[in-house]
Amino acid sequence: MPRTALVVDDEPQIRALLAAYLERDGFVVREAGTGAEALRQAGLDPVPDVVLLDIGLPDLDGVEVLRLLRRERDLPVVMVSARTEEGDVLVGLAAGADDYITKPFRPREVAARVAAVLRRANPPVEDPAPDAADREVLRFPALTIDRARREVLRDGSPCLLSALQFELLWTLAEHPGRVFTREQIVQRVWGHDHVGDERVVDVHVRSLRRALDDDASAPEVVGTVRGVGYKFLPRPVGGSR
Incomplete structure (x- = not known):
């Protein structure tokens, strides 16, 4: 069609x-x-x-x-x-x-x-091999990210993320604690052929945080590394910031 x-x-x-x-x-x-x-x-x-x-x-x-x-x-x-x-x-x-x-x-x-x-x-959908199934799901104390189903649960409750927000979260969460520069995030999420301002990353990180309820009252998920970029922080439920 x-x-x-x-x-x-x-x-x-x-x-x-x-x-x-x-x-x-x-x-x-x-x-x-x-x-x-x-x-x-x-x-x-x-x-x-x-x-x-x-x-x-x-x-x-x-x-x-x-x-x-x-x-x-x-x-x-x-x-x-x-x-x-x-x-x-x-x-x-x-x-x-x-x-x-x-x-x-x-x-x-x-x-x-x-x-x-x-x-x-609309990423290509493939049936993962049995031994690869777990690689399609990232599990953290407060967050579960299911790539095959394109679902995110925070403290057991679903988060409504856009396709771009999901890809941004997955990119960071695949490597907890690793710092990604804006350029690296653009290449991984938007693609090598992207033409535009790298500050687009900042805008979508803010929208991702809102979608995850990542505010002062909740454990932070996406951390800022000043002057460099961003990293995923797998904070435990009720953990300190």
Whole structure:
């Protein structure tokens, strides 16, 4: 069954350009010129496999559209915007975007970034060999991470993580205590072909911490190593920080 992409932009020529490249890659493309239409289209069957979302829409701000989408379902979303200020990029990523591309863009770059987002959202499913089953589950005193089921339990309660948040957590948790630089995290989670600011890692670490309820009242899971990067801290339940 062909994949479906929803392209949201108030400029018909931009929608047509993106649609042409996505269709060349085998996507069935639906289009929306407003935030309201984007929300309606996102609820139709088949549900889009990926959404390309502009920020500057005539009715709703694209970031608000993204937040509303996230309330309903975990769709891969790539922001495509003329807003190039660092603050705009970080706001879009903090709202839950999987990637952020600024205009003007190279259409082939957009297609490549969409493919990378979909690889993260839909990793290949393989039946592990019996002796490899345990390697698909990481167990810590307060946290269980099941890669095959894409599930995370904290103190026995499920955590709702996006595909990108899951990959970020898994990357760190596979090597407890090891410090990863931002560059290493980008290469492992976003891929070697990622083009963008490494501070995207900081934004998604903050969102991961919120998803894990990793605050002052709970044992910390993702620790910051100032000036270097991040590491996984397998704190015990009720442990000190």
